[in-house]
Amino acid sequence: MSRRVVIRRRAITGTVAFSVALFLVVTLTGSAQACTRILWNDNRIGVLVSRSMDWVGSSQPKVVALPSGMNRDGGKVGPIQYVTDNPATWTSKYGSVGVTAMGIGTSGGLNEKGLSVNALWLKATDYGPRNAGVPGVQSAMWAQYVLDNAANVEEAIALQSRIQPVEVTTPQTVIPLGLTVEDSTGDSAVIQYIKGELIIHHGRQFTVVSNDPAYDESLALLDEYNFNGATRNMVIPGNTNSEDRFIRASFYRHFLSQTNPRNTRQAVTALLSVARNVSDPVGAPQDEPGSVGETDYRTVADLTNLTYYFESKGSLGAQWVDLTDIDLKKGAPVLVFDPLRNRNPGSINAKMKPARESVFSGWNVGGRN
Secondary structure (H helix, E strand, O other): OOOOEEEEOOOOOOOOOOOHHHHHHHHHHOOOEEEEEEEEOOOOOOOEEEEEEEEOOOOOOEEEEEOOOOEEEOOEEOOEEOOOOOEOEEEOOOOEEEEEEOOOEEEEEEEOOOOEEEEEEOOOEOOOOOOOOOOEEEHHHHHHHHHHHOOOHHHHHHHHHHOEEEOEEOOOOEEOEEEEEEOOOOOEEEEEEEOOEEEEEEOOOOOEEOOOOOHHHHHHHHHHOOOOOOOOOOOOOOOOOHHHHHHHHHHHHHHHOOOOOOOHHHHHHHHHHHHHHOOOOOOEEOOOOOOEEEEEEEEEEEOOOOEEEEEEOOOOOOEEEEHHHOOOOOOOOOEEEOOOOOOOOEEOHHHOEEOOOOOOOOOOOOOOO
């Protein structure tokens, strides 16, 4: 595929299956998914990354453990062969734990090598015309492709030349996604397709990501702010749109780096406190008058200690999976846990059960137009 890859490493200048109901929600609100990713890679305890999933209704999350050695067809959306012209197929090199969305893909996760990947909604996404000479991955499986095949950020970047993401479209909506990847060294990359061009911001300084606009434009928003020496009297944006969340998360991430957690618990809860600050509270207004939403869940991936934390709406505390205490070797069963049926906080390793069907079985969304 002929395309130009732009990799940004400059310093930051500031500091399926879908139901008809979901289609209507997306159409009426203009954006079904909003997210904020915050990487904390400069504390003495470990490399941690949080993400919030803001959704109108529920993304029907399932926490899943996927062993290595699994065969995947990245062109399928649920039971439908969505990418028919050279779909990407692969066998997973690494096991991972993550969260599925609507049964058609992975919204985020952590693999056994300490690589974390999160898919974030980005309306500015344009993957360009389909080039059948390059294997195609439907957009909701793009994050899983990276989790399955990369051990670090450098490898994740190198993988992008081997596939082309394909936007899932229906008469009602599309699924336009960008990726964030981070590894246990604290390295980071933000991967987006803008106007058909692959844009990669690579460097540990890229710690905060929200949704639109494209990341170059988001970074430019920080140019008018100087967080050095700021106090609680500094005025920062307070709404829940993407630009406000990006600036506010950057503000609190700046001061998070000045704290000194004494243990993992303190580090995880500190990062969660910032993630909650940029989450949608219950009843938060959306883009259209009268439309409301809320944060569906938050996750924290501990890339150093290989622990994945999940905090769902309606829960009074976090649940977690210890990847070092779960079988992710080839031939192990796929395990699944439904956090909407059991919201009790604590370890869920022993509560995960063998999946009865593919965790990506989805619902019937019909063919492409």
